[in-house]
Amino acid sequence: MTNTVLLVDDDAMVREALGQTLELDGLTTIQAGSYIEAKDHIAAGFDGVILSDIRMPGKDGFALLARAQSVDPELPVILLTGEGDVPTAVRGMNEGAFDFLEKPCEPAALLAVVGRALRTRALVLENRALKARAETGDAAARLLFGESVLAEELRNRVRAAARAQAEVLICGEPGSGTSKVAEVVHLLSGDATRPFVKLPAAGLTAAALDAAFDRADGGTLFLDEVAALEAGAQYLLLDLLDRVAKTRVVAGTYRDLEAEVAAGRFNPDLFYKLDVLRIRIPALRERKDDIPVLFRHYVSIASEQAALTPPEIEHDVIAQLMAQDWPGNARALMNAAMRFAMGLGLADAEGAAQDARPGLSEQLAQVERSLLIEALRRHEGGATAAAQELRLPRKTFYDKLARHKIRPETYRP
Structure with a gap:
């Protein structure tokens, strides 16, 4: 700061x-x-x-x-x-x-x-x-936020998948952003000027699927929650993938498709046809280092949309956010940011009751961790400058980094 x-x-x-x-x-x-x-x-x-x-x-x-x-x-x-x-x-x-x-x-x-x-x-x-x-950089840098190692690995995987021009299977928990990742794959591909068509697979008829390929017309067809595709539509999709090579299919799912195949609910040939390039979106609880920057970004957007001045985000707010596991992932964090921007605080974020909050020592540890990360982020991974800002001896600073498993190089440009 x-x-x-x-x-x-x-x-x-x-x-x-x-x-x-x-x-x-x-x-x-x-x-x-x-x-x-x-x-x-x-x-x-x-x-x-x-x-x-x-x-x-x-x-x-x-x-x-x-x-x-x-x-x-x-x-x-x-x-x-x-x-x-x-x-x-x-x-x-x-x-x-x-x-x-x-x-x-x-x-x-x-x-x-x-x-x-x-x-x-x-x-x-x-x-x-x-x-x-x-406003700068490619679509992965502009649309897939996060400064953790896992966030950067996700962006790189998306870039590689876009270049390959093959079918992509995006796996992620509900609320993790499979649709957004699919859109970025499309934007980074050679077909970015062609249509991006998004369809929920649940209840999708064979006729609607056929019409969707016509609308995509050489662009990208994203099937959201492909595991819910009915048997008839699965067979048609397999046929269309063989016949309409100019349209790329990106499929998203939060289910284990291999388990669905084993249970006889998903066509094995279709699974292998879709599973050419797999992108796994890490859950928010796996990359908690990204929570502060994501939350601030969402609060900024919500405040701008509502023509409000962005509220202050104190360290105890960040500590409360990082203490949660966020089963609803980015979507739930976005909803919490919207409530916070409207002056409603963090009440009921992810359904957490007051008596379910972590103890004092855990909250203090989360605050310390967020302060270390934010200092490194401000100084672009410069450990010496971050330690000076926090008024910590160099050895103490590095001891704390080791205790919280924080790597300064993660925050270097």
């Missing part, structure tokens, strides 16, 4: 006292005595927050607020007002200030407001990084 505060006050003694409070809390301050001194620090790429007095000679704090908003409308600016100067504080909030503090301000109040502003800033910057990633 960014820890830089641009501190602007024309009173050198006040500025020094505020700066000392912030620096004793581990924050970095850039100090300026006027608008002129401060304005050059407010430029594109500034990743901190601003704490500024309102009443200063020359251009005042409102002018500084206006400059900050012209550079970055989401740059938090905290204004310092005189004691009891409520109208000025209200004006500042109406003009877009993040918050205000009355002088003289108590250290605890100062650190609480600045800390909240820094967390908000970190979330904004992380969301921007996610959006930038979503």
Whole structure:
């Protein structure tokens, strides 16, 4: 998380006292005595927050607020007002200030407001990084989120399957995103300009299946939960795969198709025809390192769709999320993010009752693990920089990585 505060006050003694409070809390301050001194620090790429007095000679704090908003409308600016100067504080909030503090301000109040502003800033910057990633790179990088080893292996497997131009069998638990993976396979293939047709296999008649091949017309036909395909449609699909070679079939299932074949419910020839390239989507409980970035991404999307300001996501929220096994996988996490964005908290996420929450030691371990991962992510796998940010001796930092089975290289670009 960014820890830089641009501190602007024309009173050198006040500025020094505020700066000392912030620096004793581990924050970095850039100090300026006027608008002129401060304005050059407010430029594109500034990743901190601003704490500024309102009443200063020359251009005042409102002018500084206006400059900050012209550079970055989401740059938090905290204004310092005189004691009891409520109208000025209200004006500042109406003009877009993040918050205000009355002088003289108590250290605890100062650190609480600045800390909240820094967390908000970190979330904004992380969301921007996610959006930038979503607008660059190939479809696998843009649409299949996650920074764990398993997530990268999934993307690579999808890319390989797309290049092969053969039938693909996608296996994953309910809610894991078989449809999304199928779409990415299509987008990365040489037939990406051709149609992508998605059909639920359950209840699909032979006639509807035949018509689907016509609609796909050399593109990709995705059959969702292919194990539910009726016997007649299975035989037709086997025949169509032999005759309509220009259309690729991607099948998704959460069932064990080999067990379905053994039980006589699925055609063995069709199974081997579909099982040319297999992609297994790891369950969310297998890649818990991805939960924080996925949750933040889903919260950002939900907030944007509802025209809401994304809420703060505290460490205890991440700890609660990571303590769950998520049998509903990404879909359930997305639903939890939607509720959270709407201000409903995490109540009933995955049906977890309050009395089913993990104990204190487990929650603390989850918080520690998430802090380590997030620090590594911010420093792109740089262990030294991450350890310094967390103010941990190098050996202690590596001991903790080993205890939580975290590999720094996972987070390197």
